[in-house]
Amino acid sequence: MKTSQGHTEAVEGTLNGYITRFIGHEADDIEALWQDAWRKSFYRGGPVFMSALAGIDIALWDLKARKLNVPIWQLLGGKVRDRVNVYAWIGGDRPSDVESAAKERMAQGFKAVKMNATEDVGWLDSPGLLKASVERLKTVKALGIDAGVDFHGRLHRPMAKQLAKALEAHCPLFIEEPLLSEHPESIKELYGLTTCPIALGERLYSRWDFKRFFEDCSVDIIQPGKFRPHLPGLNLTYFFNRHSALRWNLRAPSYRSHGGSLRRCSSTSLPSWANRSRCLSPDRYLHAEPPDPGDERGNALQRRGRRV
Amino acid sequence: MHYNVEAGEYDINSYVTNPEAFAVKDGFVEALQGPGLGIEINEEVVRRVALTTKPWELKGFVGQDGGYREW
Numbered sequence: 001m002k003t004s005q006g007h008t009e010a011v012e013g014t015l016n017g018y019i020t021r022f023i024g025h026e027a028d029d030i031e032a033l034w035q036d037a038w039r040k041s042f043y044r045g046g047p048v049f050m051s052a053l054a055g056i057d058i059a060l061w062d063l064k065a066r067k068l069n070v071p072i073w074q075l076l077g078g079k080v081r082d083r084v085n086v087y088a089w090i091g092g093d094r095p096s097d098v099e100s101a102a103k104e105r106m107a108q109g110f111k112a113v114k115m116n117a118t119e120d121v122g123w124l125d126s127p128g129l130l131k132a133s134v135e136r137l138k139t140v141k142a143l144g145i146d147a148g149v150d151f152h153g154r155l156h157r158p159m160a161k162q163l164a165k166a167l168e169a170h171c172p173l174f175i176e177e178p179l180l181s182e183h184p185e186s187i188k189e190l191y192g193l194t195t196c197p198i199a200l201g202e203r204l205y206s207r208w209d210f211k212r213f214f215e216d217c218s219v220d221i222i223q224p225g226k227f228r229p230h231l232p233g234l235n236l237t238y239f240f241n242r243h244s245a246l247r248w249n250l251r252a253p254s255y256r257s258h259g260g261s262l263r264r265c266s267s268t269s270l271p272s273w274a275n276r277s278r279c280l281s282p283d284r285y286l287h288a289e290p291p292d293p294g295d296e297r298g299n300a301l302q303r304r305g306r307r308v
Numbered sequence: 309m310h311y312n313v314e315a316g317e318y319d320i321n322s323y324v325t326n327p328e329a330f331a332v333k334d335g336f337v338e339a340l341q342g343p344g345l346g347i348e349i350n351e352e353v354v355r356r357v358a359l360t361t362k363p364w365e366l367k368g369f370v371g372q373d374g375g376y377r378e379w
Contacts, residue, residue: 058345063344071340088332110332120377152378154378
């Protein structure tokens, strides 16, 4: 199991506690175990607890499906799609670096990549710093593939809104964590300022952490990364399948895996376990269906001219 | 993680015995068909690496003024 990056010892300690607590528990009662871990813990949530719990949760689903000799998706209602669209992470700070890295990914079969927007940026920094980010996006797009740009929560509001605006003309596939998750009100404002699709969720750890963003309709692509270390595993998936259909006019059955969809897959640096596996779940691509007439939220989506 | 360059050659394919499950073709990965997750973990490798590898150290940025920045 992968533990939370940079906090492996903390997660291992939590796991040791769970081991003591759950030895003798019925392995097939996955939901009961999850609720025991959540409701009887008093302190809960966050990257450490949820990484440990996600590891156990995913392992139990794996065990149960193996016992029944079916893929896990058979226990979740069956699959909708036959394949999933994926992207790969690339590094590199200069346009020439990202160009060669993107070409490598293309050779591996990828049609889209994701890259960091910037290195470190001050609260209020020189606007000139942002030009390099635009150049990198243009360089990758010129190869004929799509690119997501990960702000990584590095920029604060004064710089983030400038960069979103500057990238807009070059159509990033999405911008990720344009602001840190602890600023939902600012993310909502940014959502109204840009046509760039906004991705968020890497640092949200439970369905309750996501709730505000669903209510605000301030995120286009949710990134719960249920196979990522710090999320409550498949338990969260169920929630998203249902809740997103209710709140966003994003319909569960319309998840698609090809162009025209809101693609949500992994920042796979072909090779990273956590990121790679994020691509593989059949429910990740959310597609914005034409909104219901008269629906205020739906019309707002339409006005924003979703290009995907 | 993709930014864990200290891991060297280790990547997801190092820990599974069916890396072909992750093959990318024309931008797509085929739905996994095997039982469970459809991924076969090489537990021997996982245990060995867990014992012999130091935890990844957190990174960070400090501005010219000495102030801490978001990583």
